[in-house]
Amino acid sequence: MRPNALSIPRSASARHLPAVALLAATVLMAAVMPAxxxxxxxxxxxxxVRTNQLTGYGLVVGLDGTGDQATQVPFTTQSLANYLQQMGITVPASAQSRMQPKNVAAVIVTAQLPAFAQPGQTIDINVSSMGNAKSLRGGTLIMTPLRGADGDIYALAQGNVVVGGAGASANGSKVQINQLSGGRIPAGGQVERAVATxxxxxxxxxxxxxxxxxxxxxxxxxxxxxxxxxxxxxxxxxxxxxxxxxxxxxxxxxxxxxxxxxxxxxPTPAAKVVINSRTGSIVLNQAVTLGACAVAHGSLSIVISTTPVISQPGAFSGGQTVVTQQSEISVAQTPSALVQLPASPQLTDVVRALNTLGANPQDLISILQAIKSAGALNAELEII
Missing domain, CATH: 3.30.1360 (Gyrase A; domain 2)
Structure with a gap:
């Protein structure tokens, strides 16, 4: 392995080197990446050697009145009637339309079948409501077959649903923590068929x-x-x-x-900047370098102020009081100076240079795209 130029400290002796030698050392530092x-x-x-995705359709029962509303989710009532018929109970078609199973919810069940899984082994199950159930908390998933991409049954799922959220409502007020329409059944699935490898x-x-x-x-x-x-x-x-x-x-x-x-x-992977356009997150790996450039980034703000104006008619005129809206629109543009960014051969230098702009993450996304177009950002931009 070649000596790593990054091991040269910025000591007092290094500061006395000629400018040409320092420039050569900087170029070498950018070229030699640590492994x-x-x-x-x-x-x-x-x-x-891979996992296989399984999915199925089932019913969660035992809910405390937080299940699907039959008038808006008719397939829940139909599924319940089909299940009862399999158990030897026949529900007339006229009675099915009047069923209100508020304690039942239709769900989609998913799981991952690990590699080399054998019949009898257990797997974890994910349960997600597909209707308008308010909560799956306290419910029990009845036996649901889980199928693979080929349509064959590879596992059976059943058990009590564990929901990590909580909520309460009364008189139009509601409070909720986390998600109530999805849950998990640890070791709730049993493998019935192995996948050949x-x-x-x-x-x-x-x-x-x-x-x-x-x-x-x-x-x-x-x-x-x-x-x-x-x-x-x-x-x-x-x-x-x-x-x-x-x-x-x-x-x-x-x-x-x-x-x-x-x-x-x-070796160090290729230089890449990953941008999440939805959240404004920006991640740079250690191979990203920055060439010398100058950046000016201003912000334009538009403020709309609305003031209610009351028009009062004269006495005994028979008119009515009218409330109108008066709006004022103002446009302000924050001035920004041209900021010169030096060449940055290390990730810490790149971060320090970008921080000098004082831009928020959303503005920084546009700045990075512009720097890349100008040829000063030595990295691949990936937007997710």
Whole structure:
């Protein structure tokens, strides 16, 4: 590994260096990025070892009058009638229209089936109301089949719903903490069918990197071939790596375990700025650098003031008192000076330079986009 120029302290002796030497050191600091050690299991996963999404439709019963309103959610009444029919109780069609099951709510049930899950194992269940139920607190989910993408049943769900919120209402007043229309059933699902995996099939095991990076793919190949044998691994592309594996199941599991524990010195990822346009959040990774630029950002505010004006008619005129609105509109623009931002080769310098603008996160999003368009922001902008 090359010596890291970032280890040069800004001591008193460094301040006496010529300006040209300091500029060269700054360019070298920006070019040489620190690396960090990771294991293979933290940058890649074994192909085929994955979870599967399950979903189902069910009913939550035992609610204290906080269930669905039958007049607005007719499928709840229909589902309840179908369930009763399966239990041997027939409800006439004329009576179904008069049912008011305020203690029942129609819900969507979701779960994740872990890799290698076997029949009899339990999984956690998420329950979400799909009608107008006020709360699922205190309810019980009756047996609900959970299906996969192929339509087959892989698990059954049932149990008491745990709701993390609370609320109360009376005489038009209402108070609520957290969400009441969704809950969770810990270990409420039971696996009924296992999902076959191709881990033991073929002569190779495929590793998939978490993100496309040719440098990381080459480092994984070098680590495997250097520690376990030359020629075992080869990179197919920037994400896929094929590794020759033993045929015996126990040997293959031990072989994969050894691969996952191999240490890597992964280089710093590509410079990226992630912007959440909905919340105004901005995240910069350590590779972001900033070139010298000048920024001026002003704010325009429009204020509308409305004053009620009462028009009173004369005495005995027979007129009526009229209330009118008088509005005043004023426009103010805050002056802003041109701020010069120096070149910033480190993340701390970039943050310090952006803080000098004194802009809020929403304004900072526009500033970063403008700096990127000007070619002074050495990073990729990603808006989520």
């Amino acid at each position: 960090h050690a990771l294991r293979v299991k933290e940058v890649a996963s074994v192909q085929g 191709g881990l033991q099939q073929g002569d190779t095991v495929t590793l998939n990197l978490n993100s496309v990076d040719f440098s990381t793919a080459q480092l994984v190949v070098q680590a495997i071939n250097g520690r376990l044998g030359d020629g075992l691994a080869q990179a197919i592309d920037g994400r896929t790596i094929e590794v020759a594996a033993p045929a015996a199941p126990s040997d293959r599991v031990a072989f994969i375990a050894r691969i996952e524990e191999l240490a890597l010195t992964v």
